[in-house]
Amino acid sequence: MSITADLIRGHTETIILAHLFSRESYGYEINKSIQEKSGGKYELKEATLYGAFRRLEENGSIVSFWGNETTGARRRYYRITEHGKKYFLDSRAEWEEARKLIDKLIRTEERGNE
């Protein structure tokens, strides 16, 4: 893991919702997918993941239900709600703005000769 979690902090819910925006899924799969997409550089810790699920369900962004697996471990599936979709799009827009701002704020002024 080379990406420190401090930098991701605050984006966990958005990342999860992005996933559920495309298709319903379950915790373990979401986490594996994030690991793959990050090339192994980042993984959500389980406590973080399930904590985020709880918050998202509490605020009505997702709903959960047990899958009917007949083999293997049981899975709790999550599905994004309409409210969750809106919340996600808002969060993503906020991210775009924050990204621009941080880029601006951590740019050093090595131009200074005009």
Place this chain on the structure above:
Amino acid sequence: MSITADLIRGHTETIILAHLFSRESYGYEINKSIQEKSGGKYELKEATLYGAFRRLEENGSIVSFWGNETTGARRRYYRITEHGKKYFLDSRAEWEEARKLIDKLIRTEERGNE
């Protein structure tokens, strides 16, 4: 303030160091400058700012000293150290990586017909 601090969280120190990278400065000025650069959309709270100064000084990234103002309120100036410069450049590189990763992770897969 439209940018929530949760999204900036973890970048406060980097933002401060970016500022001190260009020139030595003091708390109040740094904060004002951030407000201006953000177009009023973001400001560091003072408790956050001074907390960050304390951490940065503790880990040797900055040194501080009282200015010799003969008028107005006294100022505590901060100067970035060599260690601080390295820390800043590392942090900025981490940000670049984290930014790419988050962009990737919150992108929805609306392409899916090939």
Place this chain on the structure above:
DNA sequence: AATATATACCTTGACAGACGATGTAACTCG
């Protein structure tokens, strides 16, 4: 002379998100 505003510093207590550690349980493979 009192009041307000701006500059400038600083601390305390509380909160929220992230994490390490730990636990449960079912299946799989050698």
Place this chain on the structure above:
DNA sequence: CGAGTTACATCGTCTGTCAAGGTATATATT
């Protein structure tokens, strides 16, 4: 049958942020 994988879940701790409060000097207004 023991080790590894899949899969869920919680508890206590740590850390960064913030609201609220405080100190002090200088200038402008009333």
